[in-house]
Amino acid sequence: MWTAYHLLEPADTAVQPEMAPAIVMMWRRTSRAPAMDGMRRRERVRKMQLEAAPSKM
Structure with a gap:
């Protein structure tokens, strides 16, 4: 009985690699x-x- 569940794959396995x-x-x-x-x-x-500071020329 557990083999049937073991062999079943979830439907969203194709989405996981992405x-x-x-x-x-x-x-x-x-x-x-x-x-x-x-x-x-x-x-x-x-x-x-620096842009707002008055220049010291």
Whole structure:
């Protein structure tokens, strides 16, 4: 009786190979994003400060 269930495959097995890389990429992006986003934000703020500062010519 358990062999019948063992031989049955779920209907959504064709979707899983496409979903797994997307999930991994999303996890990598979210785990890496906070530091990268903070660095980008600091760079933007610094650039704006330099542009707004009066030039000393």
